[in-house]
Amino acid sequence: MLSSDKTESILKTALSSGGDFAEVFFESKDELNIKCSEKVISGITTTRISGTGIYVLSGTKSVYVYTNTLSFMKLIKLAKQAAELIKIIGCHKLDLKNIVFFMQKPTNPNKFEIYPSSVSYQDKINVIHETDAAARGASPSVRQLNVDYFDSEQNIVIANSEGLYSGDYRVISRLRLQATVGNDSYSQYGWGEFTRPQGFEAFRIKSDYINFSKTFIKNLSMSLNAVTAPSCSVPVVFESGSCGAFWHETCGHQLEASSISRNSSNFAGMIGQKVASEKVTLIDDGTISSLYGSAAIDDEGHRTQKNILIENGILKGYLCDRLGGRKLNMPSTGSGRRQGYTYAPTARMSNTYLAAGTDDNEEMIRSIDKGLYVKRIGGGTGGREFSLAVSEGYWIKNGQIDHRVKGLVLNGRGIDVIKRVDRVGKNLQKEGGSFCGAASGLCTVTSFQPRMRISCMAVGGEE
Amino acid sequence: MIDLKKYKYAIKNLPEGIVEAEIDAELQISTLIRFKNDQILEALASNVIELFVRVSGEKTGYAYTQDLTEDARTILLRAYNNSLEIEREGRDILNIPVYETDFCCNTNTHAAVADISKMKTAAQSLEKTIFNANKHITSVLAEIGINTFSSRVINSLDLDVSSIRNVYYASVDVMAEYEGTQHNTSYSTTATALDELNFNVLKEKVELNLVHQLNATGIVTGKYPALLDSSVGVNIMMTAWQLFSGMKYCDGSSVLSGKLGNIIGSSSFTLLDTPAHEHTGYHFEFDCEGTPSKKNILVNSGKLVGLMHNIASASKQNTKSTGNAGRYALLSGTIPTDIIITPNICYIQKGRKNVSELLNEMGDGIYITESYDVFHSINIGSGEFTIPCRGVIIKEGKKHHPVTEITICGNLLDLFKNISDAGNDLVIENFLRKSYCVGSPSLLIKKLQINGK
Numbered sequence: 069m070l071s072s073d074k075t076e077s078i079l080k081t082a083l084s085s086g087g088d089f090a091e092v093f094f095e096s097k098d099e100l101n102i103k104c105s106e107k108v109i110s111g112i113t114t115t116r117i118s119g120t121g122i123y124v125l126s127g128t129k130s131v132y133v134y135t136n137t138l139s140f141m142k143l144i145k146l147a148k149q150a151a152e153l154i155k156i157i158g159c160h161k162l163d164l165k166n167i168v169f170f171m172q173k174p175t176n177p178n179k180f181e182i183y184p185s186s187v188s189y190q191d192k193i194n195v196i197h198e199t200d201a202a203a204r205g206a207s208p209s210v211r212q213l214n215v216d217y218f219d220s221e222q223n224i225v226i227a228n229s230e231g232l233y234s235g236d237y238r239v240i241s242r243l244r245l246q247a248t249v250g251n252d253s254y255s256q257y258g259w260g261e262f263t264r265p266q267g268f269e270a271f272r273i274k275s276d277y278i279n280f281s282k283t284f285i286k287n288l289s290m291s292l293n294a295v296t297a298p299s300c301s302v303p304v305v306f307e308s309g310s311c312g313a314f315w316h317e318t319c320g321h322q323l324e325a326s327s328i329s330r331n332s333s334n335f336a337g338m339i340g341q342k343v344a345s346e347k348v349t350l351i352d353d354g355t356i357s358s359l360y361g362s363a364a365i366d367d368e369g370h371r372t373q374k375n376i377l378i379e380n381g382i383l384k385g386y387l388c389d390r391l392g393g394r395k396l397n398m399p400s401t402g403s404g405r406r407q408g409y410t411y412a413p414t415a416r417m418s419n420t421y422l423a424a425g426t427d428d429n430e431e432m433i434r435s436i437d438k439g440l441y442v443k444r445i446g447g448g449t450g451g452r453e454f455s456l457a458v459s460e461g462y463w464i465k466n467g468q469i470d471h472r473v474k475g476l477v478l479n480g481r482g483i484d485v486i487k488r489v490d491r492v493g494k495n496l497q498k499e500g501g502s503f504c505g506a507a508s509g510l511c512t513v514t515s516f517q518p519r520m521r522i523s524c525m526a527v528g529g530e531e
Numbered sequence: 532m533i534d535l536k537k538y539k540y541a542i543k544n545l546p547e548g549i550v551e552a553e554i555d556a557e558l559q560i561s562t563l564i565r566f567k568n569d570q571i572l573e574a575l576a577s578n579v580i581e582l583f584v585r586v587s588g589e590k591t592g593y594a595y596t597q598d599l600t601e602d603a604r605t606i607l608l609r610a611y612n613n614s615l616e617i618e619r620e621g622r623d624i625l626n627i628p629v630y631e632t633d634f635c636c637n638t639n640t641h642a643a644v645a646d647i648s649k650m651k652t653a654a655q656s657l658e659k660t661i662f663n664a665n666k667h668i669t670s671v672l673a674e675i676g677i678n679t680f681s682s683r684v685i686n687s688l689d690l691d692v693s694s695i696r697n698v699y700y701a702s703v704d705v706m707a708e709y710e711g712t713q714h715n716t717s718y719s720t721t722a723t724a725l726d727e728l729n730f731n732v733l734k735e736k737v738e739l740n741l742v743h744q745l746n747a748t749g750i751v752t753g754k755y756p757a758l759l760d761s762s763v764g765v766n767i768m769m770t771a772w773q774l775f776s777g778m779k780y781c782d783g784s785s786v787l788s789g790k791l792g793n794i795i796g797s798s799s800f801t802l803l804d805t806p807a808h809e810h811t812g813y814h815f816e817f818d819c820e821g822t823p824s825k826k827n828i829l830v831n832s833g834k835l836v837g838l839m840h841n842i843a844s845a846s847k848q849n850t851k852s853t854g855n856a857g858r859y860a861l862l863s864g865t866i867p868t869d870i871i872i873t874p875n876i877c878y879i880q881k882g883r884k885n886v887s888e889l890l891n892e893m894g895d896g897i898y899i900t901e902s903y904d905v906f907h908s909i910n911i912g913s914g915e916f917t918i919p920c921r922g923v924i925i926k927e928g929k930k931h932h933p934v935t936e937i938t939i940c941g942n943l944l945d946l947f948k949n950i951s952d953a954g955n956d957l958v959i960e961n962f963l964r965k966s967y968c969v970g971s972p973s974l975l976i977k978k979l980q981i982n983g984k
Contacts (some may be wrong), residue, residue: 096598101868105619106782112613113593113868116601119579133576136597153574156647189616212782248784248912257784257912299752299982330672331706332715410579447907452715453936455919457907477908477938479919526749526936526983 069094074140075227076167081147082124083229086159089125089390090150091228091368092143095409098185102217104196107204112189119409122150126159128395132412169233174371176364177357180239180267184219187268192217195271199243199262203281207289209249215281216244219268222408226369234369240360240512241270243277249289256291258446258459260284263500265360265512287444287460294474297463297527303439304478304525305432305464305491310499312515313445314456315350316420318482319343320515321450323377323385324403325392325415326507334452334483335383343383345489347425350378352387354402354418360501361418361513368404368413375401378486389415407509414508422517425492429519432491439464440473440527455479478525485522493519532693533558533580533683541603542687548588549611551625553686555583555819562645563676566654572672574647583819583858583868586610587622595868623870624842625686626821642679643697646725650675653701653725660730661703664738667714672704677725684821694816698961701728707741716740721812721961736762743900743923747935750924750983756896757939757979758889761958763902763920764879764971769962770909771943772969775802775829775837776872777844777855779911786914786944787835795835796947801880802830804839804855808876811959813968815875817854824854824875833947839872859966878970882953889954889975891928897981898923898930899939914943922981938982949977 070078075092082090096118103111120143121134131153135146200215218241225235243262248255262280264270271277306314319335327333335343344350354362354372363372368390376384388396389404392415404413433441446459458476462469501514533556542552558580565573584594586607592614594606614622657673678700683693702719718736722728759767779785787795806824807814815824820842829837840848841856857873890898901921902908908918917940924931952975959970 102616103869108618109616110619111591111593111869112616113595114609114613115595115868116598118596118598129570129572131574131576135578136580137578137599149576153576153647156651157571157574193616212784246784248782250783250912255783255786255912257910330704330715331670331713332704334713336713410577412575447904449904449907449919451903452713453903453919455904455908457904457917475915475917475940477904477917477919477940479938480936 069225070140072169072233078122078143078147079167079227079229080164081144082122082150083164085151085155086161087124087126087154088162089229091123091226093121093123093367093409094225095119095222097220097222097408099218099220100184102189102192102196104200104215106212107200109193109196117408120146121409121412122147123412124150124154125391125394126154126157128391129157129159130391130412131157134409167229167231169227169231172232172234174234174364176236176238177355177362178265178359179357181269182267183221184239184241184268185221191268195277198274199245199277199281202278203245203247203285206282206285207249209251209289209292210247210285211250211255212248214246218242218244224367228369232369234365236364238363239267240265241267245281245284247285247288249285249292251292254292256288258288261502263360263502265358265362290472291474294472297440297473297476299527301524301526303436304522304527305436305439305441306517306520307441307443308493308495308497308519309516311442311445312421312499312517313448315422315517316417316504316513316515317448317450317454317456318485319350320417320420321506322452322482323387325386325388325396328386329392329395332452334481338383339385341383342381343483344378344381344486346381347489347492348378348381348486349376349423350420351376351423352403352417352420356419359419359498359514366402366404367406368400370400370402370404372418373402375403387415387417389413405508405511407511411508416506416508416511417504417513419514421496421515422492422520424494424496424518427491427493429493429495432493432519432521433464433469434467436464436467441469452481453479454482476527478527480525485525488523489520490523491521495519533681535683535685537603539685541607542685545687546604546608546611549586549607550588551622551687552586552607553584553625553684556683557581558681560642560679561676563674564647564650564654566651566658566673566675567670569655569658571651582606584610585623586614588614589622590614590617590619591623592617593868624846625688626690626842627688628690629692629821629823642681642695643677645677649725653728657701657703657730657733660734661705661737664734665707665741667707667709667741668705669708670706674702676700684817684819686821690821692817692821696814697723698812699723699725699728701730701733703733703737705737705741709745714741714744723812740901743921743933745933747921747933750897750934750937750981752982754978755981756893757976757981758893758896758898759974759976760898760900761954761956761971761973763899764974765958765960765969766902767909767916767918768877768879768969768971770906770911772874772877773911774943775839777838777840777848778872780838781844781847784912786912790835791838793835794833795944796830796833797950798832799882799953800830800833800947800950802877803828803880804874804877806875808878808959808970810957810970811876811961811968813876813961818856819858819870820852820856822852822854822856827853839874841870841872844872857966874967874969876959876968876970878957878959879953879972879974881955881957881972883955884952885955886973889952889973890925892952893925893975894928896925897934898925909943916940916943934983936983940980940982946976949979951975951977
């Protein structure tokens with residue numbers, strides 16, 4: 069890492085033609101991927117990522133330049149390139165003052181015990197083989213199975229012209245299963261991830277990943293017997309835990325500053341107004357310990373924080389990074405995130421959840437004559453109109469969960485659907501987390517909730 | 532050409548235990564501006580080189596680095612250490628030398644220099660052009676960029692191939708207000724030179740996309756004749772190309788497994804993978820193993836006649852690599868280092884009729900104008916799809932009114948068999964960090980399940 073003097077030189081060079089703020093983002097990251105294909109270890113790759121991004125702002129205009137050539141002279145050259153671009157954009161030159169750095173080292177809410185890099189390949193390979201065997205033993209319908217092990221250690225340092233000098237060390241571990249199950253006439257492909265914001269201690273309790281792999285295969289196998297749902301509009305119950313992806317797609321992306329400032333969100337200009345059922349309190353919080361979306365600081369050095377987005381149905385705020393906040397005349401909410409140095413930061417979700425309500429979980433289903441019970445969501449997209457792929461869904465008949473249904477994608481306008489939340493359960497349940505892909509790359513997130521019900525959604529299906 | 536002198540030396544003098552080695556170097560240089568209200572709002576510039584390394588002793592191991600200060604021999608040894616734990620028998624097969632004369636489309640010899648003032652002029656023109664598309668447009672964010680991609684593959688068998696391509700691109704993000712309701716749409720295009728970017732194509736697409744959103748209603752669920760717009764065909768192909776991966780075909784995870792030589796579509800369905808195409812600025816001279824890219828017919832008038840292969844999958848099928856070794860899977864780590872199979876430019880062959888003629892041919896039905904959710908809507912194991920869409924009701928060949936919150940669903944094999952005609956409006960788009968392209972014309976479908984409210 070560069071000395072304070074050299075870092076200051078880079079920042080001053082970046083601001084030499086104009087701009088009111090400059091930031092330098094250093095990243096080094098080591099990843100390991102071990103691949104098990106058809107029961108044997110077929111590939112091991114070590115990945116070393118190393119680079120720097122320089123960000124210059126002038127009001128609501130911005131320049132971002134990045135490179136992976138890291139010598140001081142190359143970085144000065146990069147800073148000059150940023151300065152040339154900011155000049156072309158047409159920004160005023162300000163008097164440059166000396167930068168006095170104040171060091172910050174906030175504590176990461178995700179504690180880890182065992183550096184993945186300190187663990188032997190053989191220990192990791194044992195985890196893979198145990199996972200593979202458990203998955204294959206869970207159903208005779210497995211035709212093909214790949215198990216991938218990943219771990220990652222990311223070290224970031226951020227310094228800016230306001231004197232901030234901060235950093236974070238982030239560790240994650242995960243297993244990914246990709247399987248094809250089938251019978252004589254039909255097959256299904258699926259994938260699932262066991263994710264932890266931890267070091268190798270993530271695999272200390274064997275039953276955690278073994279049960280995950282068994283459940284993944286059992287669920288995929290059961291989908292072979294699923295039938296197509298009828299086409300109709302019915303109440304839909306979303307199970308607690310990872311079905312919180314509903315909130316990520318129906319309104320989370322639309323509450324990010326980039327959507328609001330571009331006016332591509334139905335929530336633009338609606339702060340203080342009722343946008344959802346009064347049962348809805350939606351929060352994004354990057355400070356919660358042991359969650360995939362948590363960090364000490366965001367990728368602009370701002371401490372992560374708890375952000376209430378919707379409270380009792382009233383829109384309270386947006387997720388802002390530094391630039392997005394400037395555009396909206398709001399402060400940063402500690403939401404400036406990016407996959408790494410190859411992306412400029414932008415407002416992104418961290419751990420997004422629906423706060424617990426007061427409704428009874430059993431009544432939520434018992435009171436439905438005909439409806440859909442969504443146990444797992446396999447992903448989706450956000451925007452003015454959202455879509456959610458139901459990876460595990462069941463038909464509700466006469467107040468009881470009946471048969472499994474397949475091939476369902478739920479879609480609609482988020483701002484309409486969240487007004488129809490008529491039950492929110494008492495038990496908030498967290499989830500393991502996943503990656504969200506958007507403008508600033510893949511970021512770790514969780515999305516969770518208590519069991520929740522929408523009074524009416526279009527579902528289908530066939531006639 | 533990327534300077535690999537120290538790596539060339541290292542693979543000529545391999546450390547003990549290593550018998551073969553390969554370096555795949557990829558350099559991306561990009562500059563782009565985002566323009567709105569007659570001024571540049573954002574500028575981005577980058578210069579990143581990546582090295583993908585594989586070495587074999589008895590087995591094969593892999594390493595990846597962006598740290599160019601790392602000693603070449605150290606990287607080789609890192610990959611070699613990774614090979615020591617491999618359980619799969621044998622080692623990867625490396626390519627023997629090929630000659631540049633094999634390359635059909637390498638027209639660039641050096642990286643283009645980004646001229647910001649010319650890019651700014653282009654962005655100004657683009658913003659103005661798009662504003663003229665529709666009087667309800669309230670804002671246009673125009674993006675003009677250039678991406679130079681250089682690649683070089685060297686190995687210890689004396690393979691040394693390199694290429695460079697410069698691609699200019701333009702995209703727009705458009706907001707419109709109609710009777711108090713906000714609408715947005717976006718579109719992009721590519722070319723090999725800045726002055727070849729066709730803004731009128733963007734204007735036409737933006738105009739249509741906005742008109743197709745206004746006053747949209749729902750529809751009654753049912754089976755309808757349908758015309759899938761080229762953008763919907765492209766969206767489907769972004770996932771569906773995996774059906775034609777030799778690797779997935781061999782391991783049984785494609786619904787097409789075992790169907791080589793069979794009829795899988797109608798006579799109007801022909802699918803190709805090619806290194807270059809006039810409809811895109813992208814071109815692919817060789818894959819990440821150094822195999823030259825070639826034209827490959829995958830489906831010929833409905834018959835499955837070919838697959839996409841890398842060296843490993845080709846070897847399992849006793850055939851030759853088709854130059855489709857790639858790294859950017861739909862599902863990967865943050866850095867995709869595996870050598871898998873990816874397309875070059877995989878597209879459905881166009882027909883002769885334009886969209887109006889196809890709508891006339893359809894008579895009554897639904898024109899599916901837009902679809903979303905690329906990643907979760909198609910199951911390649913079963914072929915089943917459920918894709919959220921927007922569309923327009925067609926009566927007697929004419930547009931009647933837009934519909935929204937609909938899904939099209941069924942099985943890809945049925946969809947391919949129900950293609951009654953393909954339009955002449957082939958669109959090709961890049962995908963996954965610009966690592967490959969997929970394309971489709973508009974497709975007339977005899978019957979399609981469409982779910983509404």
